[in-house]
Amino acid sequence: MSGGLAVRTENVTVRFGGVPAVDGLDLRLAPGKIHGLLGRNGSGKSTLAALLAGFRRPDEGRVLIEGGDLGAARSPYEDAVVTSRICLIRESGDLYDQAPVKRILDYAASLRPYWDHDLAGELLDKFEVPVGKRVQKLSRGKRSALGVVLGMASRAPLTIFDESYLGMDVPSRELFYDALLADYAEVPRTILLSTHLVSEVSALLEEVVILDRGRLVTQAPVDTLRGRGASLAGPAAAVDELTSGLAVLAAQRLGGTKSVTVLGDLDDALLAKARSAGLEVGPVGLQDLFVHLTAPALSKEGNR
Ligand SMILES: Nc1ncnc2c1ncn2[C@@H]1O[C@H](COP(=O)(O)OP(=O)(O)OP(=O)(O)O)[C@@H](O)[C@H]1O
Numbered sequence: 001m002s003g004g005l006a007v008r009t010e011n012v013t014v015r016f017g018g019v020p021a022v023d024g025l026d027l028r029l030a031p032g033k034i035h036g037l038l039g040r041n042g043s044g045k046s047t048l049a050a051l052l053a054g055f056r057r058p059d060e061g062r063v064l065i066e067g068g069d070l071g072a073a074r075s076p077y078e079d080a081v082v083t084s085r086i087c088l089i090r091e092s093g094d095l096y097d098q099a100p101v102k103r104i105l106d107y108a109a110s111l112r113p114y115w116d117h118d119l120a121g122e123l124l125d126k127f128e129v130p131v132g133k134r135v136q137k138l139s140r141g142k143r144s145a146l147g148v149v150l151g152m153a154s155r156a157p158l159t160i161f162d163e164s165y166l167g168m169d170v171p172s173r174e175l176f177y178d179a180l181l182a183d184y185a186e187v188p189r190t191i192l193l194s195t196h197l198v199s200e201v202s203a204l205l206e207e208v209v210i211l212d213r214g215r216l217v218t219q220a221p222v223d224t225l226r227g228r229g230a231s232l233a234g235p236a237a238a239v240d241e242l243t244s245g246l247a248v249l250a251a252q253r254l255g256g257t258k259s260v261t262v263l264g265d266l267d268d269a270l271l272a273k274a275r276s277a278g279l280e281v282g283p284v285g286l287q288d289l290f291v292h293l294t295a296p297a298l299s300k301e302g303n304r
Helices: 045-052 080-084 101-111 117-126 140-154 170-186 222-226 236-243 268-276 286-293 296-300
Strands: 006-016 019-029 034-039 060-067 071-074 086-090 158-162 190-195 207-212 215-221 229-235 247-254 257-263 280-283
Touching (some): 019 060, 019 215, 045 158, 117 170, 140 170, 268 280
Parallel strands (some): 086 158
Antiparallel strands (some): 006 019, 207 215, 229 257
């Protein structure tokens, strides 16, 4: 195992009927990290995931995959060696409905150079996926779980989950997040999680890419994004006084207590004042930031 592949896109555009789904995208994904690909519905996440996996070719620009045993940068499109090292699991599953689960697993094992048979078995047990059943007889949640098993056991140096776990219920998704983190710690690789379940996955992510209408809104380490604002909670009057004049992303009031999320650098004097007033100060929530950065009014102003 290589520790993960790096990804580079250069001015990549894909259009459907003349309308860009991905629009002049310049992106870099560092190897060996868990990246979040966040965006509202229709922002281009699935189109980008398909480009990175070599499922489609850009209309303009280049997609390049490099590192690990591949060495120099190569386009994934129609390159069997590159694509054998990339695993894209989509919500649809791309599974052959008539085949029993067991046959799907054997097929995946034959295609995937880093396939881990034991991990596949452990995960199938964990998610209680019946291996003797045909795929078409599985519930939506079990199909999603099978997709997750295929993605994880592939141990592909670039593994992309495109909202593939949405069909799973909350406890199963929690199991997935825990299993992914544990396995990633054991076998580091480049993982891209495309999702709009921002709050759920935020603890997993090291880097975040936010798309809006096919364009890059921002790309940054999670900690840098969280440092773009702060959350303040405590007595409502003190919160109001300290945050007047700041851009408030979200506010919640419960009796005399208020909690707000504000954007912008909070200087040390203000933070000291907040703490001495008994307020709890924390980083900004990724979800609040995501909602703010992809809000339609701001996007129209070109606030990217
Ligand atoms: N095969 C296609 N034919 C026509 N338009 C398409 C096709 N695939 C995607 N689009 C359009 O491209 C845009 C981006 O779609 P895409 O599926 O990449 O977004 P997404 O962020 O994955 O959305 P969601 O979160 O809803 O799955 C949308 O406007 C969508 O309607």
